[in-house]
Amino acid sequence: MDPPSLLVALVLGIVEGLTEFLPISSTGHLIVAGSLLGYTGEKAKVFEIVIQAGAILAICWEFRVRLLAVACGLFREPRANRFVLNLVIAFVPAAALGLLFGRIIKGFLFAPVPVAMAFVAGAFVILWAERRQRLNPQSVRIDDIDAMHWTDALKIGCAQAFALIPGTSRSGATIIGGMLFGLSRRAATEFSFFLAIPTLLAACIYETVKNRHLLSAADLPSFGVGFAAAFVSAFLCVRWLLRYVSHHDFTPFAWYRIAFGALILVTAWTGIVTWA
Secondary structure, three states, X not given: OOOOOHHHHHHHHHHHHHHOOOOOOHHHHHHHHHHHHOOOOHXXXXXXXXXXXXXXXXXXXXXXXXXXXXXXXXXXXXXXXXXXXXXXXXXXXXXHHHHHHHHHHHHHHXXXXXXXXXXXXXXXXXXXXXXXXXXXXHHOOEOOXXXXXXXXXXXXXXXXXXXXXXXXXXXXXXXXXXXXXXXXHHHHHHHHHHHHHHHHHHHHHHHHHHOHHHOOHHHHHHHHHHHHHHHHHHHHHHHHHHHHOOOOOOHHHHHHHHHHHHHHHHHHHHOOOOOO
C-alpha cells in the first residue's frame, strides 16, 4: 500500500478540486481516474479523504467572512442561529444513512461501471429539474439562503442522501434538490457549498480515524501535493461557479455526465478498457 507518486497525487488532487462542487460527482471521477492511473485500494480511499479536506478548506476560505460572522453571532443572533440549525438538519439524513449503509455501498457500487450508470441517471434528473424551473419560474420562492425554513433544509438533506451512491454527486443532489424544492439556482448552489463543510468534514474525520493504521510518514509528500492541488483547484472552481450560475443553467453538466457515463459503459462493454 505505497503512497501515490507526486504526479498521480497532483492529478487526483486537481480532479477532486475541479469536481467536488460541480454537479458531476467528484467520487465518480476519482474512482475512474484512480482506475486509469492504477491507484486503487484502501490507501487510495484514505488519500481521497485527505484531498477532500483540501477542497473543504477552499470553501472555508472563500466564505471566511460569512462563517466568521455566523460564529460570532451564534446563540445571539436569530440569523446565525437559523443558518447553523439549517445546516445541522440538512446534514443528518446523509450522515445517518451513511453510517448504516456505507460499507454495503462501498462494497458493491464503488466501481467505474456502477458510477457510469449513476452519471447517466443523474443527468436526466438535472435536465428535468432545469426544464421544470424554466417552464415554471414561479416555483422559485427562495432567493436567499437566510429565507430558508428548517423544512427546506430537511428536504435538501434528504436529497443529499442520494449522493451516497457514487456517481450521483453530492453537489448535484443538493443543488438540484434545492431547485426542485423552491430555491433559486444561486441560493441552492450557495447552500450546497455551506452544507459541504459539515458533511465532508465529518466524513474526513471518520475515515481518517478508522483508517489511521494505513497512514505513515512516507505519505506526507504525496498527500501534501494532493491536498494543495485540491485546495487551489477547488478555490478557483468555486469562484467560477458562483459567476456561472448567475447567468447560466446546469444543462451543459447534464450532457457532460451523459457523455462521460456513456464512454465508460462503451469501453467496458467492448473491452477496450478493463476497469478496476
